[in-house]
Amino acid sequence: MSEQASPDELTALQAALAAEHAAVYGYGVVGGRIGERDRGQAKTAYDAHRARRDALVREVRSLGGEPVASSAGYALPFPVADRASAVRLAAGLEERVAGVYADLVRAAKGARRASAAAALREAAVRAVRWSGESVAFPGLAERIPGGGSGAAGAPPTASASASRQATR
Structure with a gap:
C-alpha cells in the first residue's frame, strides 16, 4: 500500500x-576535468548524489508515483575544459540541488521534510x-547572486527551482 503525499509534495x-x-551527470563531467587534487571531493559528491537519487526513486515509488x-x-x-570550469560547474550543481531541496522542505512534512533539510x-x-x-539562505533563488544557478540543464518540471537555468 502506498503512503499518502500531497500533489505538491510528490x-x-x-x-x-x-x-x-x-x-550525477554533471559530476561525471566534473570528474573528467577536475584534476587529481580535487578528484576525491568530486567522487564523494558523485556518490552522495547517486545515493540520494536512488533513495528518491524508492520514495516516489512508495507514494505510487512513476519516478522521473x-x-x-x-x-x-x-x-567545462579545465579544473577552474569544473569547480565552477560543481558549485553550480550544488546550488541548484539546494534550490530544489528548499522547495521540498516547503512542500514536505515530518521525516520527509527532515530528510530534505539534511539534503539541502x-x-x-x-x-x-x-x-x-x-549565501545566507542556501537554496533560495532570491538570495543567490544572479537569481540562481542551474548547472547541468535540468528537465522541465512543475517546480520553479527545478526549472532554473544557468546564469553563470
Missing part, C-alpha cells in the same frame, strides 16, 4: 529526483567547499 520529490539525475527518468544527456551551462544542508556545504563563497 511534485517536489520528482523535482529533487530530476536535479539529482542532472547532478534521467535524460540521456544534459546541456551544460558553459564549456549537505548541498549548501558542498557548494561552499567548491566556490569558497556562501
Whole structure:
C-alpha cells in the first residue's frame, strides 16, 4: 500500500529526483576535468548524489508515483575544459540541488521534510567547499547572486527551482 503525499509534495520529490539525475551527470563531467587534487571531493559528491537519487526513486515509488527518468544527456551551462570550469560547474550543481531541496522542505512534512533539510544542508556545504563563497539562505533563488544557478540543464518540471537555468 502506498503512503499518502500531497500533489505538491510528490511534485517536489520528482523535482529533487530530476536535479539529482542532472547532478550525477554533471559530476561525471566534473570528474573528467577536475584534476587529481580535487578528484576525491568530486567522487564523494558523485556518490552522495547517486545515493540520494536512488533513495528518491524508492520514495516516489512508495507514494505510487512513476519516478522521473534521467535524460540521456544534459546541456551544460558553459564549456567545462579545465579544473577552474569544473569547480565552477560543481558549485553550480550544488546550488541548484539546494534550490530544489528548499522547495521540498516547503512542500514536505515530518521525516520527509527532515530528510530534505539534511539534503539541502549537505548541498549548501558542498557548494561552499567548491566556490569558497556562501549565501545566507542556501537554496533560495532570491538570495543567490544572479537569481540562481542551474548547472547541468535540468528537465522541465512543475517546480520553479527545478526549472532554473544557468546564469553563470
